[in-house]
Amino acid sequence: MRHLPSLSSVALVCSLAFAAGAVQAAPDAKLLAAAEKAQPALIENLKEMVLIESGSLNSEGLMKMADLTDGRLKSLGFQTRRVKTTTGAPAEIVVGTMKGSGKRKFMLQAHMDTVYPAGILNTQGYKVDGNRIYGPGIADDKGGIAVILASLKILLDSGWKDFDTLTVLLNTDEEVGSGASGELIASTADQQDYVLSFEPTAAKSVAKGESLLLGAAGIAKATMDVKGRAAHAGAAPEMGRNALYELSYQMLQTKDLPKDIPGVTLNWTVATANGPLNQITEKAQALGDIRITQPGAEKKLDAALQAKVASGKLIPDTETTVKVDVNRPAFLAGDKGLAVAKKGQEIYKEIDRELGLAPMTGGGTDAGFAGRSGKATVVESFGLAGFGYHARDEYIEVDSIVPRLYLVTRLLQELGKQ
Numbered sequence: 048m049r050h051l052p053s054l055s056s057v058a059l060v061c062s063l064a065f066a067a068g069a070v071q072a073a074p075d076a077k078l079l080a081a082a083e084k085a086q087p088a089l090i091e092n093l094k095e096m097v098l099i100e101s102g103s104l105n106s107e108g109l110m111k112m113a114d115l116t117d118g119r120l121k122s123l124g125f126q127t128r129r130v131k132t133t134t135g136a137p138a139e140i141v142v143g144t145m146k147g148s149g150k151r152k153f154m155l156q157a158h159m160d161t162v163y164p165a166g167i168l169n170t171q172g173y174k175v176d177g178n179r180i181y182g183p184g185i186a187d188d189k190g191g192i193a194v195i196l197a198s199l200k201i202l203l204d205s206g207w208k209d210f211d212t213l214t215v216l217l218n219t220d221e222e223v224g225s226g227a228s229g230e231l232i233a234s235t236a237d238q239q240d241y242v243l244s245f246e247p248t249a250a251k252s253v254a255k256g257e258s259l260l261l262g263a264a265g266i267a268k269a270t271m272d273v274k275g276r277a278a279h280a281g282a283a284p285e286m287g288r289n290a291l292y293e294l295s296y297q298m299l300q301t302k303d304l305p306k307d308i309p310g311v312t313l314n315w316t317v318a319t320a321n322g323p324l325n326q327i328t329e330k331a332q333a334l335g336d337i338r339i340t341q342p343g344a345e346k347k348l349d350a351a352l353q354a355k356v357a358s359g360k361l362i363p364d365t366e367t368t369v370k371v372d373v374n375r376p377a378f379l380a381g382d383k384g385l386a387v388a389k390k391g392q393e394i395y396k397e398i399d400r401e402l403g404l405a406p407m408t409g410g411g412t413d414a415g416f417a418g419r420s421g422k423a424t425v426v427e428s429f430g431l432a433g434f435g436y437h438a439r440d441e442y443i444e445v446d447s448i449v450p451r452l453y454l455v456t457r458l459l460q461e462l463g464k465q
């Protein structure tokens with residue numbers, strides 16, 4: 048198990064490193080001490096948030112989260128506004144802004160909703176066990192919110208003003224596709240130089256070490272509809288045109304199309320054709336899960352689907368239509384994001400830690416909306432190390448708190464100087 052070295056051992060490690068000719072910089076002792084001092088309050092804040100159940104459909108819980116985070120931001124000196132959701136569960140997105148005296152515009156984003164149903168705390172409560180703290184949503188993404196609030200407190204308490212504007216955006220529907228917040232995230236991000244997104248990083252039990260994320264798959268949905276003709280299945284089946292047969296044919300015809308299109312996958316996962324049993328099927332529909340790892344690949348897939356469906360059919364007189372709807376754009380940090388992540392790696396080295404860079408994950412993230420236009424530099428996974436999200440017994444690792452606070456505060460300082 049790796050421990051964050053104490054200040055004295057950091058000094059020792061660094062002096063040895065310098066003696067050996069290494070280029071590792073010494074840690075910013077004041078900042079590291081501030082991060083260590085901030086840990087108990089961060090855990091308290093985390094506990095308070097975990098004890099608010101805030102599933103994506105839980106309006107009451109989401110409003111409590113909005114009140115809590117809004118209050119915290121105000122006490123840090125932010126001006127805040129609340130944006131009411133217009134789709135999904137009624138709730139309020141929290142946006143805090145602050146003016147500084149530097150040049151760069153920064154946005155820090157995380158989400159207040161969780162995947163869990165109401166009542167989850169009755170069976171999976173808040174629990175401290177050694178280096179782990181358990182609780183629904185504790186890593187995904189309340190840990191991210193806690194790191195944002197604590198990092199900003201450290202920096203602002205120290206008198207840091209090296210920014211033009213600071214924006215904090217906390218949304219309410221990430222776990223259900225960000226239908227109500229995606230456009231707000233995209234348009235707010237377009238006004239920034241840098242967007243740091245605070246989803247969790249994987250815990251030690253499942254990953255070699257903490258990391259930043261440079262890419263995430265986008266998500267889209269394919270819908271294929273077939274219209275046939277109904278007829279009595281016993282008396283006159285030849286009069287019918289079986290939509291279910293045609294749907295099956297078209298699914299098989301199209302399933303391998305992504306093999307020729309880099310950066311996209313398609314899997315038909317749902318099909319419906321509701322009888323009745325004694326009738327040749329009149330209508331059938333299939334839904335396909337699409338994952339996008341290269342921007343624009345979904346458009347090429349759409350074109351290929353249209354061409355394939357138009358090129359032939361199994362059952363004459365049937366009509367097949369297919370469409371592609373993008374739910375969440377792909378996230379690609381690109382060279383700009385990579386440069387920021389590498390700065391993060393140098394900062395982790397200062398405290399004698401390795402920071403991994405994950406090029407791509409299959410899970411979607413709001414970083415996709417933030418980076419959609421390519422205007423802002425976006426990097427993901429500044430939240431706490433944890434595991435069990437979207438599953439059972441979600442937890443964070445306590446020994447990731449100080450390194451993450453150090454990473455975020457030092458990185459903002461560095462980026463603010465540019």
Ligand SMILES: [Zn+2]
Nearest residue numbers: 187188221246
């Ligand atoms: Zn999340």
